[in-house]
Amino acid sequence: MLYRKETRKSVDQVFADIEAASKAHGFGVLHHYDFKQTLGSKGFPLANECRVMEICNPGQASEVLSVDMALNMALPCRISIYEDHGKTIVGMIPPTAVLKLVSDDPRIEPAARQVEETIEKIIEASV
Numbered sequence: 001m002l003y004r005k006e007t008r009k010s011v012d013q014v015f016a017d018i019e020a021a022s023k024a025h026g027f028g029v030l031h032h033y034d035f036k037q038t039l040g041s042k043g044f045p046l047a048n049e050c051r052v053m054e055i056c057n058p059g060q061a062s063e064v065l066s067v068d069m070a071l072n073m074a075l076p077c078r079i080s081i082y083e084d085h086g087k088t089i090v091g092m093i094p095p096t097a098v099l100k101l102v103s104d105d106p107r108i109e110p111a112a113r114q115v116e117e118t119i120e121k122i123i124e125a126s127v
Contacts, residue, residue, distance in 0.1 A: 003120060004091035007127035011049040014081045014090055017126035018053055024125075025118050027055045030076050041066060048083035057118070063111045068103040077119055090123050 007014060019029055035050040056076035064071045077098075080091050096112045 001094065001097055002091055003094055003123070004089055004125055007088050007090060009088055009123050009127065011051060011052075011072055011081050011083060011088055014088060014126050015030055015051060015053070018055075018079055018081070018122060019041045021122040022053075022055050023124040025057075026059075027057045027118070027122065030054045030056050049088075050082040051080070053079045053081070055119070055122075057115065058112050060115050063102065064099065064108050067107045068105050071099060071108065074102045077115060079123065092096045092119055092123070095119065 007123045009017070015032070022029055033052045035052070036046045036048065053125040055078075061075055065075075072084045074095075077095055078092060080089075082089055095116045096109070099108055099112045
């Protein structure tokens with residue numbers, strides 16, 4: 001179910017590459033979380049880098065929200081970049097799976113599949 005790719009690039013480099021690839025594919029980075037920094041600042045050190053990026057394509061978001069407003073609970077899409085056993089991993093929970101948790105309306109399937117395919121391309125271009 002999870003979509004994951006391994007790369008030799010650093011977390012910082014993958015982060016920058018995802019920003020660029022997202023823009024090239026009509027997505028924007030809305031926000032990002034740096035778990036190592038945040039947890040460390042609260043007294044809970046994390047040994048590995050771990051960042052989560054929230055990305056969105058406004059047209060696709062508008063399309064699915066016009067079908068079912070409850071889908072806002074599954075937006076925006078998230079891409080994770082983290083270190084695990086000395087490797088950099090980039091991954092996501094596929095939008096088709098996430099959106100099905102919220103709505104079983106068949107009208108969202110084409111948009112979800114298109115977003116999923118695009119995010120896979122963004123990840124592939126970044127690893």
